[in-house]
Amino acid sequence: MKKSLFALVAFILILSLGLAGCNSSKTSSDGNGKKGGDGGGVMIYGKGGDAVGLDPAHETDGESFIVTEQIFEPLLSYKKENTDVQPGLAKSWEISKDNLKYTLKLEEGIKFHDGTDFNAEAVVKNFERWMNGDAAKFPYYASMFGGYKKDKAHVIKEVKAVDKNTVQFTLKRPQAPFLKNLAMSPFAISSPAAIEKYGDKIGQNPVGTGPFKFKEWKRDATITVVKNDSYWKKGLPKLDGVTFKVIKDNSARMNALTKGEVDLIDNVNPSELDKIKSNNKLQVFERPSMNVAYLGFNTEKAPFNKKEVRQAINYLVNKDELIKNFYNGTAEAAATPLPSAIAGQNKDVKDYGYNETKAKELLKKAGLEKGFKMDLWAMPVSRPYMPDGKKIAEAIQANLKKVNIDANIVTFDWGVYLEKIRKGESPAFLIGWTGDNGDADNFLYSLLDKDTINSNNYSRYNSPAVHKLLIEAQSTADEAKREVLYKKAEKIIHEDAPWVPLVHAKPILGGTSKIKDFYPHPKGSQSFVEVSMTK
């Protein structure tokens, strides 16, 4: 028995040594390939979760978009640091006077990774595929374009190819953020040939026009994309490839960065910011904020149906303390729901600020000077806008105690939590929002319009005045006019105080000092087309 085992091990060893010789040439060529030319190389990106799938229109999670952004491109794109629209696969566009016809001129001569031509026909096929889908297949499409072909509220009446390189969208009614929607990651264009070929498996076999081609996916471990040598923008991409490596634990991801096993990581714990700053081999990247964290009140439930009570609590939350203690300074105190990266933020709306006396006065006015008991719901999961819901709830609880408000902290499993606050079961709750298309409508209408009660208006805030302004803004094309409308709405919201807007957090990424030309985009994912690495 022992002898035979020994023989087996010896055999395997000899065999492997022999074969190692045959293989050595391959390894060395890999080694050379890795070094690449100037600025090249393979960048390793450490992320906290695996992508769900790689068909952008089907996905809803940020972890998937981080990868699909490299493989696919939408018709339009956002500017590097904000959400203004700039050309993408479409080089120019024209809008008809009645704001119903959008004519887009496409870049010529682009090919998908599988060799299929990119042209107007391909764009039409993509849109047809989405609008004939349903909420299970293309959930984002309905949220941004009002529904599907069969739905009344669907915004797009028709998409047609005018000629080989011109696409025309005809809308049923004006939609102000239409161009911004076209630039969103989910509406990137896939190869029609690949869609046909792979069918339901397209999510594992993505084919786009982007700077990198999909190579391999080892689930929960790595996703590899390699340089698209025939990319349509000359001289790009600079990197030879990107490998996404899943490391779920934040501290372990930080360790991997420190060791140099990964070159860039996202979702750095705010508490580990100093570790990066003090290490001269590393650098910090701050993502401009496109989110808001807030303490919402159910405006239908006593005592939060009284404006005075809601305002009083606004005076009792010390945002500077929260930012110092839980965000390590990587957030801005929020006065309105809109972060500064989004056009329409009203800078004249001033934060309530911490003021115990004013809070007491207001409570007296509401007849609650003796205080009351309440449930305070804390988010069970960590999000960039709320790294630790429970601790933030405890900090708020301590302040409420000062005016005899006795807050009992409650929490649920994430799915249950969302379901319950949507149904209005919670009196006061911590929650937040990350913008989709970078438009004010996506914050104010989605979160605070009477139409979205039972959906994302968890506060069940019902203000006819705000509703009127938001609807008017939706059908106005002039950006300057829209901004004025949103600013008016923000003022009313501030006065009515359905929320305590807490912070706009700036998510932190850490990278090695080799990384050049990387600009984290507010929407949470970005293309690495211009990124390079020095040796």
Add this chain to the structure above:
Amino acid sequence: MLSYTIRRVGQLIPVLLGMVFIVFMMIRAIPGNPAQLILGQQASKQAIEELTKQLGLTEPWYTQFVEYMKGLFQGDLGMSLKTRNPISDELWPHLAATIELAFVAMIIAVIIGVNAGIISAWLQNSWFDYGVMLIALIGISMPIFWFGLMEQYFVSIQLDLLPTTGREDVRAPIEAITNLYLLDTLIQGNFSQFIEVVKHLILPGIALGTIPMAIIARMTRSSMLEVMKSDYIRTARAKGLKMPLVVYKHSLKNAMIPVVTVIGLQAGLLLGGAILTETIFGWPGIGTYIYDAISSRDYPVIQSGILVIATLFVFINLIVDLLYAAIDPRIKY
């Protein structure tokens, strides 16, 4: 022995069926809608309802159960609700990653644990004995996530000896054949990659192995102490046999039965219970796979994942039972 094995495997079927049923009912009893979790916070109510229907979750539970069982009997583990991939495609790579890790952890645990236990028993009440038992106590009570991060900090970053996370050097990826990378690299004859895989296994292997190691050490010690008090050991020593021979030959074999039982149980536990180690070390294993499925209420993945782990667990214990006969010829089946 053969008929015993067949009987044991036969007993397995009702056990597993019952377990599948209990798991099926339990995950449906906890609140939370998979559709909500798939679509996320931005989703509209209508979208959630539509997806719930499409996923077949509006059917009564017994219809869902019958559908699932029908699939199982045809060897179909179902589809993941979240990724919509066949579970059989996703399950094996994750399981292979965990098997490899658990294998290394058990080798570390058994070699160190058994020897430490033996020597402790041999030198009972010495400083060595106290030291080992103290370390074993610490090993059992130490939080794995803390220990894992400390390993990374000291061994990987400070001493620069081993990689921090993952199964392979992602800059020189391994081509998966069986998904057991130790085996794959050997088949491909790529010895440098084999070494790389071993390097990646050491830290998580130690982290995962500490608790079983401590338990095995304590078990071996107490079992050995009992055996070493018996008459035939005294006789052996009285004959003038050298101490190592007495300990390793005469005592150990007789002390092994409870130790092997513990080893079997621990090995089974590692398969499903490596979640913390897997999370800290970025290990794409079955523990985190099922854990993620639970948090996203991916019912078929939870059901099939637990089924596979339970089957393995039962088989490991069957092997342990058969080993008894090999260790002690007096035992016959």
